[in-house]
Amino acid sequence: MTRLLFLLTLIIFLSACSQDNVLVKDGHSDYKIFVSDKADAPEKYAAGELQTYLYKISGCKLEIVHQAGEKDKIIYVGFKGVPSSVLEHLTPADFGNEEYIIRSDGKNLLIAGGETRGTLYGVIGYLSDHLGCRWYTKEVSKIPSESTIPLPRIEDRQKPAFEYRGMDWRESLDTAWVIHNRVNGMRVGDSLGGSYITYPFVHTFYKLVSPEKYFHSHPEYFSEVNGKRIGKDGQLCLTNPDVVKIAMATVFDWIRTHPEANVFSIDQNDGGGYCECKNCRALDEKEGSHAGTLLAFVNRIADTVAKVYPKIKLQTLAYDYTVVPPEHIRPADNVMIRLCHYDYCAAHPIARCSENKPFLHQLEEWKQIAKGRLTIWDYYTDFRNYLMPFPNFSSFSHDVKFYADNGVKGLFAEGDAEGGGEFAALRSWVIAQLMWRPDQDAQHLIDEYVNNVYGKAASYIAAYIKLLHDQVKPDTHLSIWAEPDEVNYLDQPIIHKADSLFALARKAADEDTALSARVDLAYLPVLWTKLYAFSQGGTAYINKEEWPAALSRFNYFINRYHITGLGADTRTYGSIEKFLEKVRVAAVTKFYTDWLVIGPFDNTDHKGHVKIYPPEHEFDSARTYAGVKGKKINWQAYHNNTTGYIDFNKIFGPSENVVAYARRIITLPEAETMKFGVGNNDGIRIWINGKLVFDQADAAIGPNQHFFTARLNKGGNTILIKVDQLGHGWGFYFAAMSH
Numbered sequence: 125m126t127r128l129l130f131l132l133t134l135i136i137f138l139s140a141c142s143q144d145n146v147l148v149k150d151g152h153s154d155y156k157i158f159v160s161d162k163a164d165a166p167e168k169y170a171a172g173e174l175q176t177y178l179y180k181i182s183g184c185k186l187e188i189v190h191q192a193g194e195k196d197k198i199i200y201v202g203f204k205g206v207p208s209s210v211l212e213h214l215t216p217a218d219f220g221n222e223e224y225i226i227r228s229d230g231k232n233l234l235i236a237g238g239e240t241r242g243t244l245y246g247v248i249g250y251l252s253d254h255l256g257c258r259w260y261t262k263e264v265s266k267i268p269s270e271s272t273i274p275l276p277r278i279e280d281r282q283k284p285a286f287e288y289r290g291m292d293w294r295e296s297l298d299t300a301w302v303i304h305n306r307v308n309g310m311r312v313g314d315s316l317g318g319s320y321i322t323y324p325f326v327h328t329f330y331k332l333v334s335p336e337k338y339f340h341s342h343p344e345y346f347s348e349v350n351g352k353r354i355g356k357d358g359q360l361c362l363t364n365p366d367v368v369k370i371a372m373a374t375v376f377d378w379i380r381t382h383p384e385a386n387v388f389s390i391d392q393n394d395g396g397g398y399c400e401c402k403n404c405r406a407l408d409e410k411e412g413s414h415a416g417t418l419l420a421f422v423n424r425i426a427d428t429v430a431k432v433y434p435k436i437k438l439q440t441l442a443y444d445y446t447v448v449p450p451e452h453i454r455p456a457d458n459v460m461i462r463l464c465h466y467d468y469c470a471a472h473p474i475a476r477c478s479e480n481k482p483f484l485h486q487l488e489e490w491k492q493i494a495k496g497r498l499t500i501w502d503y504y505t506d507f508r509n510y511l512m513p514f515p516n517f518s519s520f521s522h523d524v525k526f527y528a529d530n531g532v533k534g535l536f537a538e539g540d541a542e543g544g545g546e547f548a549a550l551r552s553w554v555i556a557q558l559m560w561r562p563d564q565d566a567q568h569l570i571d572e573y574v575n576n577v578y579g580k581a582a583s584y585i586a587a588y589i590k591l592l593h594d595q596v597k598p599d600t601h602l603s604i605w606a607e608p609d610e611v612n613y614l615d616q617p618i619i620h621k622a623d624s625l626f627a628l629a630r631k632a633a634d635e636d637t638a639l640s641a642r643v644d645l646a647y648l649p650v651l652w653t654k655l656y657a658f659s660q661g662g663t664a665y666i667n668k669e670e671w672p673a674a675l676s677r678f679n680y681f682i683n684r685y686h687i688t689g690l691g692a693d694t695r696t697y698g699s700i701e702k703f704l705e706k707v708r709v710a711a712v713t714k715f716y717t718d719w720l721v722i723g724p725f726d727n728t729d730h731k732g733h734v735k736i737y738p739p740e741h742e743f744d745s746a747r748t749y750a751g752v753k754g755k756k757i758n759w760q761a762y763h764n765n766t767t768g769y770i771d772f773n774k775i776f777g778p779s780e781n782v783v784a785y786a787r788r789i790i791t792l793p794e795a796e797t798m799k800f801g802v803g804n805n806d807g808i809r810i811w812i813n814g815k816l817v818f819d820q821a822d823a824a825i826g827p828n829q830h831f832f833t834a835r836l837n838k839g840g841n842t843i844l845i846k847v848d849q850l851g852h853g854w855g856f857y858f859a860a861m862s863h
């Protein structure tokens with residue numbers, strides 16, 4: 125039996141013994157809330173919080189006192205000033221800084237914990253676990269209304285499964301929400317219990333040694349890449365003794381000026397560009413990993429820090445080029461490792477998906493190496509498209525517990541920090557509960573959230589969540605960089621079904637404007653998907669008459685929720701402006717989406733791009749040709765109106781080293797010089813009326829990547845397109861501009 129189960133059993137047993145005692149009866153109470161006048165600010169805040177919520181529940185406002193008589197009925201908040209009879213078998217000094225006890229002996233109630241947040245978290249624990257309070261979102265909480273609050277015997281001692289519990293969904297960056305859900309990774313004032321502060325947060329190399337200050341005079345401090353020192357988008361030369369000295373001075377400066385920090389980050393910049401100089405390379409090779417050179421550097425700083433500040437901890441990343449564990453070197457005792465789970469399948473639980481095998485191996489090794497000082501940075505959204513529906517609930521439902529079972533000490537759940545992401549508030553709440561107690565039933569938490577936050581519309585929202593998650597099959601692996609055309613669940617039947625579920629949800633919400641707004645926000649990913657399809661030349665969801673209304677609705681959400689980006693890089697693919705522009709361009713573009721296609725033909729040694737196959741000199745729709753490996757192939761009709769993409773992988777199946785053709789007629793009432801937009805994956809050749817008019821050997825993925833003009837005749841014009849396949853995606857976009 126687990127300790128927790130034992131405690132729960134004990135609570136139930138004790139509850140059964142004493143049915144009579146009440147904290148509040150019919151709106152009246154004999155109890156007072158005691159908090160010592162010597163209590164620290166978070167404990168006094170905790171007492172006020174308890175008073176506030178007991179009042180909200182029962183309508184009875186208990187007095188807060190700093191002195192208590194022997195015969196008084198008391199709720200003791202915090203350990204200070206509590207009589208020893210109440211503290212029986214408890215040693216306050218044993219309590220960790222977030223650990224607490226809720227104890228009722230049938231008369232008095234004690235809620236107390238370690239400094240600085242233990243007592244406050246105890247009050248939250250009492251209100252939630254014992255009285256049923258919930259704080260689902262910034263706006264939606266559930267506070268029961270009871271004029272009588274029983275006070276059974278209770279012995280409930282808890283501490284969180286993870287010392288560090290962080291996340292960055294903007295929906296959850298609210299002080300009250302953070303406190304009520306006992307997440308400690310976001311900054312909260314010391315008077316409210318403070319938080320677990322990582323300083324600086326991450327990617328700190330250029331903060332340790334500034335390129336602005338040093339690159340000009342000392343380029344050798346920075347990474348050598350392809351024989352050249354770089355002071356931008358690179359790293360540091362970690363084996364340079366002067367770099368160690370400067371970084372060390374910076375760390376000491378941080379420690380002096382940031383006494384609030386729990387841990388100081390010495391970690392690589394985002395991206396590559398590690399140093400390839402002779403010394404760094406030699407150490408990398410000896411350790412079989414760039415993490416070796418990194419750890420040697422961090423350890424040198426850590427050893428000196430330990431002598432001056434024995435309690436201070438440093439932290440570094442195992443990420444990207446440092447994710448492979450080193451062969452020999454081990455982190456010093458005051459160095460924590462933050463392992464990132466970034467390159468994997470987001471659809472399935474870690475331990476149940478073959479795509480996660482390399483990570484499992486790394487986790488196992490880092491666990492041994494870090495010896496109880498391992499934390500995880502995990503990714504719980506689609507970073508390419510924050511607003512894309514992303515059915516990954518089963519992975520985080522499982523993975524948080526999986527990490528706890530593997531001795532992981534902290535977890536950072538990265539979501540979308542730009543606002544508006546799919547079910548961001550649901551993810552925040554469920555993951556926050558699991559971070560505290562990972563053995564909870566995640567599906568139960570999801571259901572509870574949906575029922576309470578979506579109220580009358582809950583059954584439709586639940587059906588929508590199920591609709592998406594039902595598409596996740598054992599072989600449906602999801603990348604955190606997925607595009608809509610790479611996933612299996614965004615096809616027309618699903619989107620139409622989603623539309624009808626949300627129409628019902630909106631109807632059920634009726635005149636409840638707050639609920640309607642929540643339903644609308646949950647619908648935003650579906651609306652985004654439809655607009656995205658339109659921006660790519662599709663007309664299945666939004667046609668040329670409907671787009672202005674759809675775009676204006678989308679813009680309304682962007683403004684209302686202050687959404688600042690649609691993907692991780694807000695300058696490129698995540699730019700809102702660029703997305704809106706694509707929609708506007710698509711509205712005045714005619715994508716040709718119905719073709720006759722034939723393939724695949726051979727493309728060994730990339731010769732298919734120039735090799736002349738029969739479609740280039742004849743057209744006979746009834747004839748059979750010899751394709752790759754002698755396979756018999758014919759012309760076949762293909763039409764895609766979901767997007768403008770003519771996806772050869774979908775038509776011919778995934779293949780390598782092949783080419784295929786597409787052919788259609790464009791009929792014009794008069795001769796005309798037309799401008800065309802092309803996107804190709806990979807190389808493309810285009811003939812109009814038998815004349816080669818466009819030739820591009822390299823892939824240019826997405827609609828309207830290249831433009832060309834051509835003179836077309838009055839009447840029918842033959843368009844012939846050849847696209848070669850060098851790997852991954854295979855297909856093209858072809859559109860007439862300003863049509």
Ligand SMILES: [Zn+2]
Pocket residue numbers: 347348360361362363364399400401402403404405
């Ligand atoms: Zn170097």
Ligand SMILES: [Zn+2]
Pocket residue numbers: 469470471472477478479600601602
């Ligand atoms: Zn998978």
